[in-house]
Amino acid sequence: MNLEKITFNDDEKDVLQELINIAYGNATAIVADILDAFASLSVPIIEVMTINELLFKFNNFKHSSYFFSTQAFIGDFSGECAFFINEESANNLAKHLDIDNVADLDDAILELTNILTSSLTMRLAQEMHTEVTYSLPNISKIPLSELSNSKTLQYYSQVIVIDTKLNFKEQHIDGQIFILTKDGSMQWLKKQLNIILKSLI
Amino acid sequence: MRYLVTDDSKLARMTLIKSLTKFVDNSQIMQATNGNEAIDIVDKYKPDIVFLDLTMPEMDGYEAIPKILKSNPKTKIVVVSADIQTKAKEMAISLGAKLHVQKPINSQTMQEILELLE
Amino acid sequence: MAQETAKHNFEISDITQKIIANIDSGVLVLDDELNIHSFNKWLELHTSLKEEKVLNKKINDLFNNINVKILTRKIKTALKIQTPTYYTSNTSKYLIPIQNNQIGTSKYSFMQQDVSIIPLCDVKKLVALIITNKTNMANTHALLKENIVVVEKLHNEVIKEREIIDRRVLLVKINKELIITDASKAYLKLSNYTKDQLLGKSFFSFKKYNFSKKLKEEIIHHIKTQSLFKFEYKTIIKNAEELWFKVTLVPEYDINDKHIGFLLFKNNITASKELQTHQEQVILNSRFTAMEEMINMIAHQWRQPLSQMSSIFINIKLKKDLGTLDAQYLDNAHNDIYNTIQYLSTLIDDFRGYFNEDEYITEVAFHNIFEKSKIFIQSNQKIDKITYIQNIDKDLKISTYKNKLIHVIVNIFKNSIDAFKDKKIKNKKITINATKENNYILIHIIDNAGGIKKDIIKKVFEPYFSTKSKNRTGLGLYMSKKIVQENLNGTISVTSNNENTDLLIKLPLQL
Ligand SMILES: [Mg+2]
Numbered sequence: 001m002n003l004e005k006i007t008f009n010d011d012e013k014d015v016l017q018e019l020i021n022i023a024y025g026n027a028t029a030i031v032a033d034i035l036d037a038f039a040s041l042s043v044p045i046i047e048v049m050t051i052n053e054l055l056f057k058f059n060n061f062k063h064s065s066y067f068f069s070t071q072a073f074i075g076d077f078s079g080e081c082a083f084f085i086n087e088e089s090a091n092n093l094a095k096h097l098d099i100d101n102v103a104d105l106d107d108a109i110l111e112l113t114n115i116l117t118s119s120l121t122m123r124l125a126q127e128m129h130t131e132v133t134y135s136l137p138n139i140s141k142i143p144l145s146e147l148s149n150s151k152t153l154q155y156y157s158q159v160i161v162i163d164t165k166l167n168f169k170e171q172h173i174d175g176q177i178f179i180l181t182k183d184g185s186m187q188w189l190k191k192q193l194n195i196i197l198k199s200l201i
Numbered sequence: 202m203r204y205l206v207t208d209d210s211k212l213a214r215m216t217l218i219k220s221l222t223k224f225v226d227n228s229q230i231m232q233a234t235n236g237n238e239a240i241d242i243v244d245k246y247k248p249d250i251v252f253l254d255l256t257m258p259e260m261d262g263y264e265a266i267p268k269i270l271k272s273n274p275k276t277k278i279v280v281v282s283a284d285i286q287t288k289a290k291e292m293a294i295s296l297g298a299k300l301h302v303q304k305p306i307n308s309q310t311m312q313e314i315l316e317l318l319e
Numbered sequence: 320m321a322q323e324t325a326k327h328n329f330e331i332s333d334i335t336q337k338i339i340a341n342i343d344s345g346v347l348v349l350d351d352e353l354n355i356h357s358f359n360k361w362l363e364l365h366t367s368l369k370e371e372k373v374l375n376k377k378i379n380d381l382f383n384n385i386n387v388k389i390l391t392r393k394i395k396t397a398l399k400i401q402t403p404t405y406y407t408s409n410t411s412k413y414l415i416p417i418q419n420n421q422i423g424t425s426k427y428s429f430m431q432q433d434v435s436i437i438p439l440c441d442v443k444k445l446v447a448l449i450i451t452n453k454t455n456m457a458n459t460h461a462l463l464k465e466n467i468v469v470v471e472k473l474h475n476e477v478i479k480e481r482e483i484i485d486r487r488v489l490l491v492k493i494n495k496e497l498i499i500t501d502a503s504k505a506y507l508k509l510s511n512y513t514k515d516q517l518l519g520k521s522f523f524s525f526k527k528y529n530f531s532k533k534l535k536e537e538i539i540h541h542i543k544t545q546s547l548f549k550f551e552y553k554t555i556i557k558n559a560e561e562l563w564f565k566v567t568l569v570p571e572y573d574i575n576d577k578h579i580g581f582l583l584f585k586n587n588i589t590a591s592k593e594l595q596t597h598q599e600q601v602i603l604n605s606r607f608t609a610m611e612e613m614i615n616m617i618a619h620q621w622r623q624p625l626s627q628m629s630s631i632f633i634n635i636k637l638k639k640d641l642g643t644l645d646a647q648y649l650d651n652a653h654n655d656i657y658n659t660i661q662y663l664s665t666l667i668d669d670f671r672g673y674f675n676e677d678e679y680i681t682e683v684a685f686h687n688i689f690e691k692s693k694i695f696i697q698s699n700q701k702i703d704k705i706t707y708i709q710n711i712d713k714d715l716k717i718s719t720y721k722n723k724l725i726h727v728i729v730n731i732f733k734n735s736i737d738a739f740k741d742k743k744i745k746n747k748k749i750t751i752n753a754t755k756e757n758n759y760i761l762i763h764i765i766d767n768a769g770g771i772k773k774d775i776i777k778k779v780f781e782p783y784f785s786t787k788s789k790n791r792t793g794l795g796l797y798m799s800k801k802i803v804q805e806n807l808n809g810t811i812s813v814t815s816n817n818e819n820t821d822l823l824i825k826l827p828l829q830l
Pocket residue numbers: 021208209210254255256257
């Protein structure tokens with residue numbers, strides 16, 4: 001494990017931000033189309049933090065009832081996508097997906113996570129001239145109270161946290177997506193961002 | 202002809218400029234990083250074509266379109282955005298943009314844009 | 320595999336076809352209107368439907384449990400985002416109903432399935448559905464869920480139990496370095512300390528404990544040998560109250576049997592200590608009472624010889640006045656007085672010996688002990704008209720604390736005498752039999768004072784503090800038992816019927 005802290009300079013951050021922006025625009029369009037709704041997009045926030053800092057950030061969600069689901073992606077660029085959505089938003093989402101029983105609410109959240117994370121990471125990978133696949137069973141819902149025990153989170157020492165908001169104002173659905181990447185992927189990402197930068201100069 | 206490239210992302214501006222310089226001279230291109238800056242430049246230099254991002258801090262694209270057109274009604278606005286929702290496209294067009302194009306733009310797309318605006 | 324490619328709406332290679340036919344998963348190709356375009360062997364075997372029968376039929380016409388809306392949406396989504404979407408058994412349970420034919424206990428009558436929907440062709444709107452059997456996983460999951468409930472219940476009970484222990488048990492934990500690492504609420508409450516004041520302090524340097532040097536050494540020894548140890552100590556708590564604790568030192572081990580420290584279970588024994596002090600006081604008082612009795616006895620014993628001496632002196636005076644006093648009479652009188660004085664002197668020695676604590680083991684003839692004992696009760700003997708019968712071998716000797724044994728026998732005699740009181744028994748008698756048996760002497764002291772009631776007999780050796788009791792329940796027998804067991808290394812027991820009470824003392828011939 002590389003314990004040296006990886007940092008991103010402003011240019012690298014800018015590139016990553018813009019790539020996320022494009023990927024996220026794509027993902028949102030798909031969700032919007034499925035939900036027949038309009039999402040307002042915001043500028044993604046990019047931070048490199050330790051796993052403890054991340055857990056602390058997640059902790060803020062514990063104040064209200066939240067659903068948390070993740071999906072892992074694998075490739076040159078690999079990691080995990082985490083999606084937070086509060087109960088009210090989840091219920092509104094269920095309404096839009098014509099889901100009428102509580103058991104299927106989980107399914108709705110998982111479906112949304114799947115759509116968001118796979119289209120987001122796929123497009124992001126595409127922009128970085130690589131490919132990703134998704135590990136099928138890794139789409140799951142983890143109770144927030146058990147988050148700090150999560151084995152997968154323990155594999156990370158530091159993570160790039162890309163924090164974007166999903167916001168369907170009219171439908172009152174909002175959530176938050178975190179793309180978390182591990183050490184090896186961060187090195188690869190940094191290299192790739194610089195290749196993209198150089199190609200433009 | 203004068204061109205203004207407006208985007209908060211340096212990468213987005215560089216990508217756009219790279220494809221634009223295939224067709225026009227670098228000296229004809231100006232840059233802005235948000236709506237406010239774009240309006241200032243439009244006021245001063247009256248560019249013919251404004252490439253405009255939608256998601257930007259301080260003043261976003263939706264707010265900038267009518268203000269740019271107010272400053273210079275002859276300006277042709279091309280929205281270049283990651284937001285490809287149908288409603289986003291419709292809104293941009295209804296506010297007065299000539300085109301809505303999905304990011305990122307390559308040379309071929311740029312050629313098509315320039316031909317369409319001629 | 321005699322499937323004809325022509326049946327399919329798409330190209331499929333031989334290898335792929337073979338894999339699809341033999342894979343341990345259901346592979347199904349659907350379009351976005353749910354028409355079936357491929358149905359592999361796994362599906363045929365599990366549904367008993369042949370591919371040729373289902374091709375180009377709608378899946379929802381074959382299986383009516385399918386939620387058309389959701390399935391259609393998922394297929395369209397997969398096609399749109401060009402990445403797989405999923406059904407999971409967590410939520411959707413199954414897509415195609417397949418009776419569970421597993422031997423053994425399953426919680427599900429239908430196979431639980433995970434379904435991946437993989438986009439195949441955007442133009443023909445085809446997707447592949449990969450159906451995997453997740454019944455085992457679902458069973459494990461359900462079992463786990465049930466066990467979690469059980470474990471949670473147990474966990475809560477343990478927590479509750481711990482709380483009770485915390486509140487009720489006086490417990491102090493120390494680590495191997497003898498630093499206090501924890502203390503129960505009960506202990507904190509009693510000792511009036513806060514956790515902060517105790518934790519991190521060394522067990523010994525914590526001055527409140529105030530152990531004696533000897534006790535400290537013993538504690539250290541048991542700590543070193545990691546052995547269980549019980550001890551008592553006195554401490555003064557914050558409000559200057561004096562407390563007695565009985566402590567059990569128990570070595571503590573972690574789950575890997577590694578020694579990690581000690582648990583000190585404390586028991587507040589202040590109340591019983593106070594009781595003990597009270598008992599000691601009572602015993603002391605009884606000794607004073609006994610002394611008082613002795614003095615009365617001495618007075619009684621002395622009256623006869625003193626009056627005898629007195630009459631001798633009167634006679635001497637009378638004879639002198641009458642002029643009849645001669646040397647012979649004076650010599651005789653002198654001898655009588657001398658003998659009487661000797662007798663009085665022995666009497667005093669005997670009484671003093673009776674109370675003498677610092678006694679040595681001496682060898683004495685047992686009948687001698689009996690004779691001496693009788694002296695102490697002579698006053699009663701005459702009044703109560705009790706006959707003493709002794710069956711003692713003259714040669715029977717014992718090496719023991721003589722006076723203590725006399726004390727015991729006197730107590731037993733007195734107990735019998737008390738029993739005779741207020742009872743109209745004609746031939747009051749106390750029999751004493753002493754015999755040798757191996758290295759022991761067996762002493763039976765039997766009275767015919769009417770026996771002891773069954774419900775009381777078990778309690779005769781218990782200390783009843785009402786010494787005025789007329790029912791053989793004074794301190795006498797309690798004291799006797801104490802002396803026999805603690806000082807004379809013997810045993811004492813009692814048997815009784817309606818008439819007789821037989822007290823048996825068994826003592827070693829050589830103490
Ligand atoms: Mg932007």
